[in-house]
Structure formats: C-alpha cells, structure tokens
Amino acid sequence: MAKQLIDYYSHIGKMYVATDCIIFGFDSGELKLLVFKRRVEPNKGLWSLIGSFVEIDEDVDKAASRILKEITGISNVFFEQLMAYGKVERDPGYRCISIAQYALIRIDDYDEKLVESHGAFWYKFEDLPTLALDHNLMVLDGLKRLRRRAKYQPIGFELLPEKFTIPQLQALYEAIYQRKLDSRNFRKKVNSLNVLIKLDEKDKTSSKRGAYLHKFNHENYNKLLLSGFNFEI
C-alpha cells in the first residue's frame, strides 16, 4: 500500500497538518487564554490560537513544543494533545487537519516581550472574542478537558508559580470550575493530598496579614499521579 499510495493525494490536492495551541494562564484570580492577531489568510486580522504546520520530519508533539518555546521562551511548558480537528471545511483555504494541544502556563514565568512581539494578548476566559476558523470550538473542548482532568490529576498546579499561597490555589480552581469553593473544605482536601510544603515566607500582595507561601513536594506529587487520585471538589 505504501508504494501504490505514495501519490494518493496527488491528483486531488494536498493534505496539510497543523497543530494549534490552547494556552491557558492564570493571573489576578482569573483564568486566561493567550490569543494572537492573525497575520495570514484566512481570517487575517481576527484573533486566533497560535499554531503552525507540522514539518514533514517533525513529530506532532515536537511541533507543539517548538511553537510554545517560540512564543513563551520556556522549553518545558506543560501541554497535552486534545484531539484532531478534521472537518473538510474547517479551513476555507485548503484541506488542513489541525491537532489541538492545550497548554498550561505560569503567567509569571513567561517572557513577556516574546509574547508581545507576537501580537499576543491574554484574554479573560469569559470575555473571549470570536476566534478564527474553528478555534472557539477548540477552546471550549479544551476547557472541558481541563475541568475533567483537574479531577483526577493535580493538573491545576501547573498553572501556578513556583511558590504560591493556598488562596491562590483556590482561586485557580474557582476559575477553572467557575464557582465559589468553601475555603475550609478546600484546605482540608488539599492538605489530605500531602503534596504541599509550607514555607516560612508570606505573600503580602493581596492582604495585610499575608498568606503563607507553599511549594510542591514533587516526590509525593509524582506518587500521587501514579496511584490515581481524586480531586473532586
């Protein structure tokens, strides 16, 4: 089949494969999405996700790493494939299948200049504008996945800076689920996981009293990932 089909698409056109990144961030207590002014047709000028064609000698996930590195300057951004979008008419220009990835970023971390030089903007999730092509659909699917995933992996933690406070963590989960959580129950749950190390420092940026900073116990965190885990809140 390989040989007969090496020119499978030649008489009818070409198949393109791209990958697009749904980049979630968390800042000022709000869930945000990184979007870009589109510089190419179709839909030039619209906001869109950032993406790229997949090179012929490049793994799909490598392509996503490459994009994320280019945009954020960080080379170990957490990301995971969402799914492929393969409707014929999804891109009016030509036949292009896009593999959507969702990525979680610690907004503190990323190189702000790089982001700005790419015409990017962090949109609050609720205020998201119409995006190019089928990108709004991708984003909705991405959020659904994020929510589901957050229940059986401590995935939300990927969105926080190295050191963070419990109220910040709670605000993150409130942003993901779009509802208020009870702080006592939340703390109880988080503590029971045994993955946080309380530091002696306080963060006073959001209150006079200050909240204790915490960091990860990566060892326990990894154990937790393996043993399967439930963060139903």
Next chain:
Amino acid sequence: MAKQLIDYYSHIGKMYVATDCIIFGFDSGELKLLVFKRRVEPNKGLWSLIGSFVEIDEDVDKAASRILKEITGISNVFFEQLMAYGKVERDPGYRCISIAQYALIRIDDYDEKLVESHGAFWYKFEDLPTLALDHNLMVLDGLKRLRRRAKYQPIGFELLPEKFTIPQLQALYEAIYQRKLDSRNFRKKVNSLNVLIKLDEKDKTSSKRGAYLHKFNHENYNKLLLSGFNFEI
C-alpha cells in the same frame, strides 16, 4: 500563509492522514477487540487495527464512519475520536499521521460475513497479539479512555444488545475494569440511575431460572448525559 504554503510539503515529501479504528466488542462475558490480518506493507501479515487514508474531501469522522460501515455493515456504530498519533517514525513507509477512533459494538448486531470477508477476528482483550505499527499503543490508550469515560457516561451500555440482563451489564463492567464487582452494590447503583426499564421477558440462555431482560429509557438516559453523572463502581 495559505498561498505561500500551498506547496509547503512539496520539496520534502507528502503528509498522509489516516484514521484507525479500535473496535471494542463484548461477548460471552468478555471484552474483545476486532483485529485484521494486514494485507499491505509495512507489516503485511501482522494483525492490525482497521484503518484507511482520509480522503481529501472527506471529514475525518466521516472516514471513520465509512470504515466502520464497510466492516460491520452497521451505519450508526458508536465511535469517538481518541487522539492523533503523529510520531515521524510511527510508519516506516512514509509520513503518515493517524487519528485513532474507538468504537463500541454490540457483537450481536454486526454482519458476521462482512467481518469474515475482511480477514477479521475478535481477539479476547487479554490475549491480544502484537499489532502493526503503533497499534498496540493505540489500543492501550483506547482502553484507558474507555475506563475513564465509563465513569461519567453510561458508555458501556453501547456495547449491549437492545435487550439485556443485569448480569450481562455487570459482566460488561467487570470486563472493562478487569475486576469482580459485588452484584448487590452493582444493582443498587444501576437502579439509582433510573435508566433501565424492566421487561416481562426473561433470558434463559445463561441460567435455568432466567434473568429479566431490560431495555433503556432513552429519555432519562439523555437527561443523565447532560446533568453529568457518576458511575464510580
């Protein structure tokens, strides 16, 4: 970008897109997978999933429907995209990205002749042989997804015939999770969902006493799908 890139891949080779189907079935109390003797290179003669290239003017999910229809003779097989597999070296012949789909079949339903004429075989899940390319990986990922999905959607029901008994339903879940379940707890849970209608008929194929047949209350079932749902067992 569309115009500059219309020949993006021309100097280096072509990008192929295929879709492969992980077809789960359930029969004689066991979870099974439909596999095929591969008739084409690479890996000719090995068992493999059934798949096809995606036509240039064909939606990816339409391609999957087409394959499933061809093989099983059924046109409304339940299936869902798993994810795209995009490693460069996944197919040694040429660059081909495959979008894996997982499908659930009521083994009673399908056209047995069609399946046989395609060189297909229902393998017991535990006895699965080495499959072509990265298909074993796809299958493992597919099972993981099936298990996770079965917890928040009554997806397992798709694998059963129109009329089925509670013990059959339980055996199905036991096959999916590969562990014994307590029949009293199982029945309690199933009943609490309010999606089954008990019929007056009995199925006596597996016991002298016979077990009551049930069918779906599709209305309640759909409500359940929407309201989010928990089938932790």
Next chain:
DNA sequence: TCAAAAGTGTTACAAATACACCCATGT
C-alpha cells in the same frame, strides 16, 4: 434433589458538604 445463576438488605466506614468565628496586620 441438586447444581447454577438470579435476586435481595443491612451495617460500617469514608468522604463530601454545610456552616461561623477569630486572627493578623497595614492604614
């Protein structure tokens, strides 16, 4: 009459939820 699967309830334990007040500090 017996073998084999179907069907049925209760108790113990664990987890989720609901709920309200004092604390520390900068202004």
Next chain:
DNA sequence: ACATGGGTGTATTTGTAACACTTTTGA
C-alpha cells in the same frame, strides 16, 4: 479602631464497601 483577607473545626449527610442467604428451575 477598623477593614480586609487568612486561617481554623465540627456536625450532618451522602455515598461506598463489605458481607450471605433464599429463590427458581432444568436436568
């Protein structure tokens, strides 16, 4: 001194898990 967000404990409810016997009937 007061406003603001941080931090803490208990009681109730809900759901999960463990557990064993009786029923039906064809062979």
